[in-house]
Amino acid sequence: MSGLFSDIGMKTVWGLRSSRVRWGAVLGFVAALMLPSVALALPNFTIAPTTLNFGNVAVGVTSSGIDVVVTNVSGASQVLSSVAGGAPVDATNFGGVQSCAGITLAAGASCAFTYVFHPTTAGLLTSSASFSINGQAFSVSLRGGVPVVAPAGVTSVPTLGQWLLMLLSLLGAAMGALALGRGRAGVRR
Known part of the structure; x- marks a missing residue:
């Protein structure tokens, strides 16, 4: 090894015939293409x-x-x-x-x-x-x-959570009524 990168024998690199490639030079060339040589400006x-x-x-x-x-x-x-x-x-x-x-x-x-x-x-x-x-x-x-002002006569506007609780209460009452109705339909007099 000759430094950080070693010389490796290769027959072709990018279509060119070569018996040895210096990988340090290749990586340096690629880095020069990818990294512009512009000083980075820090924000003022x-x-x-x-x-x-x-x-x-x-x-x-x-x-x-x-x-x-x-x-x-x-x-x-x-x-x-x-x-x-x-x-x-x-x-x-x-x-x-x-x-x-x-x-x-x-x-x-x-x-x-x-x-x-x-x-x-x-x-x-x-x-x-x-x-x-x-x-x-x-x-x-x-x-x-x-703030949204409630119309005259309305003391407060329900929140989303309050609306959901009212909806669940109504659904529960409806389900209970259905269950009671089915229970009576099965009883014969």
Whole structure:
């Protein structure tokens, strides 16, 4: 053995006649084809959180803002010269502002995209927002609920579990009635 890879005698490799193949050279050639010689870029920024839950907010009311904090993790000051996007897909029920465009962030410093929920209809509402800072892409999920108000005169709306219990009770009563009916049909007078 001459190092990590040994010389192995072979008659043909890829259709070429050869008495010996240096496997280290072959593997190096294959690796050069498969692995680009590009320096891997580490991210310059991180964001947190990536999922925002606004909870229950009544129709027509605007929630408190929730910040998505963008932090410079590059170890050097970064000029945020290219900030794009950030608006929620559902701009009817969600809104947002940011304080990042055009500023210089020192290493470890932060800026924020702030989102709010201002529902126009009842039920669970979701959206997302995507943005990029100096070419680095980010995505945020937005979620908020609007309580469903019961009609006048109705004090509460049954939950799914309550509906299932009522259904099982009705089925049990029906099965019991069938069983009693069969028992009497078999008795002769």
